[in-house]
Amino acid sequence: xxxxxxxxxxxxxxxxxxxxxxxxxxxxxxxxxxxxxxxxxxxxxxxxxxxxxxxxxxxxxxxxxxxxxxxxxxxxxxxxxxxxxxxxxxxxxxxxxxxxxxxxxxxxxxxxxxxxxxxxxxxxxxxxxxxxxxxxxxxxxxxxxxxxxxxxxxxxxxxxxxxxxxxxxxxxxxxxxxxxxxxxxxxxxxxxxxxxxxxxxxxxxxxxxxxxxxxxxxxxxxxxxxxxxxxxxxxxxxxxxxx
Amino acid sequence: xxxxxxxxxxxxxxxxxxxxxxxxxxxxxxxxxxxxxxxxxxxxxxxxxxxxxxxxxxxxxxxxxxxxxxxxxxxxxxxxxxxxxxxxxxxxxxxxxxxxxxxxxxxxxxxxxxxxxxxxxxxxxxxxxxxxxxxxxxxxxxxxxxxxxxxxxxxxxxxxxxxxxxxxxxxxxxxxxxxxxxxxxxxxxxxxxxxxxxxxxxxxxxxxxxxxxxxxxxxxxxxxxxxxxxxxxxxxxxxxxxx
Numbered sequence: 001x002x003x004x005x006x007x008x009x010x011x012x013x014x015x016x017x018x019x020x021x022x023x024x025x026x027x028x029x030x031x032x033x034x035x036x037x038x039x040x041x042x043x044x045x046x047x048x049x050x051x052x053x054x055x056x057x058x059x060x061x062x063x064x065x066x067x068x069x070x071x072x073x074x075x076x077x078x079x080x081x082x083x084x085x086x087x088x089x090x091x092x093x094x095x096x097x098x099x100x101x102x103x104x105x106x107x108x109x110x111x112x113x114x115x116x117x118x119x120x121x122x123x124x125x126x127x128x129x130x131x132x133x134x135x136x137x138x139x140x141x142x143x144x145x146x147x148x149x150x151x152x153x154x155x156x157x158x159x160x161x162x163x164x165x166x167x168x169x170x171x172x173x174x175x176x177x178x179x180x181x182x183x184x185x186x187x188x189x190x191x192x193x194x195x196x197x198x199x200x201x202x203x204x205x206x207x208x209x210x211x212x213x214x215x216x217x218x219x220x221x222x223x224x225x226x227x228x229x230x231x232x233x234x235x236x237x238x239x240x241x242x243x
Numbered sequence: 244x245x246x247x248x249x250x251x252x253x254x255x256x257x258x259x260x261x262x263x264x265x266x267x268x269x270x271x272x273x274x275x276x277x278x279x280x281x282x283x284x285x286x287x288x289x290x291x292x293x294x295x296x297x298x299x300x301x302x303x304x305x306x307x308x309x310x311x312x313x314x315x316x317x318x319x320x321x322x323x324x325x326x327x328x329x330x331x332x333x334x335x336x337x338x339x340x341x342x343x344x345x346x347x348x349x350x351x352x353x354x355x356x357x358x359x360x361x362x363x364x365x366x367x368x369x370x371x372x373x374x375x376x377x378x379x380x381x382x383x384x385x386x387x388x389x390x391x392x393x394x395x396x397x398x399x400x401x402x403x404x405x406x407x408x409x410x411x412x413x414x415x416x417x418x419x420x421x422x423x424x425x426x427x428x429x430x431x432x433x434x435x436x437x438x439x440x441x442x443x444x445x446x447x448x449x450x451x452x453x454x455x456x457x458x459x460x461x462x463x464x465x466x467x468x469x470x471x472x473x474x475x476x477x478x479x480x481x482x483x484x485x486x
Binding site for chain 2: 050055151201204214217218223
């Protein structure tokens, strides 16, 4: 099988969504970590719920809705300016340490992003972090008005890049995304950022299982959906073997 | 507006899904509470993901998939017999303390369940807990092969009971379900089992935010989806005012 393109998920895969914790901890020292985890969990929930209810809103709007939900539920006061400063981090997320080197090593093969993010915030993020010079396309689900894991989102890859799914290596560290991409027909590399062994050990050694461990338990382990990715990698740098 | 029927969500609304913790804590003393919460969170996630991926499986199957996921991620060994004993609790969930009295007080108005559960397990649960004598219908989404919050699930009420959505009071303690039901066109009563004030206090007073508080933060607070239920009640017993 020829690899005609590598297509990457953005949030969690190329970009570290946990990097918002710097600003949430600065603004809310007592509850920064809790806010970071509930926010991210709820943000994805809202993409699924709105997709199922046929009531799409942009990822930016959902990110704000889920932030407001989180701050209210946790019970901290916030004003619009504070929330705007927190939201702004989504335009300046830290790339994962393996992001730039991995993309460099794949140069020559078309590289693209397929993300839930709306086009405006994706383009800004990609430019702010210098990925625009490495990517052939930044594809947003916004065009179809429904989020992953709906097939309409994954269909955008062939439409935009003109490559058949079986010739695409789709890369995600989000297990649900990796499973759905496999189910759709891509070759899939799942980036296992927290191995099962490390997860088990973290739970075993925890005196109290807190929000960060809950997040990893819920979102950073391979799903039991009967849809197995083709490759399990622990770093984006291992993708070079699939070019 | 005439109330021609009360339609209830089952899991979490009439039945206490947290009542599985008795058996999970018995089987896994160190991690029973964690398993209970991750399992329920993942179970609902799977209903949403499978609905979006067009890869429906029955709620019973999803309940088992999500249990296996949870036990593996937490890192406890289990055999099929142990899992079967845990799963069996879904056929014998405890009704919430306000369940029987509330249904009795509404007698005379048609009462029904609309649930994600498949018909077989719902019928068994309803019979095991004596609700069969109080309900006119137990409606399962299984017939349409897609879970709440998809509209096709809510459409089953009119089809089965022959009442217009605006004449139905739909009752749920699951916030996403209450929002989606409102969005669909029902009159909606949300059972606020953990008030915002109690939630805020729980977080404020927690030395460590654990799995149970995480669950409440994620699933027992009103969603910020711009879809407001008509009534916020703290107990099913308050429904009598809406008959």
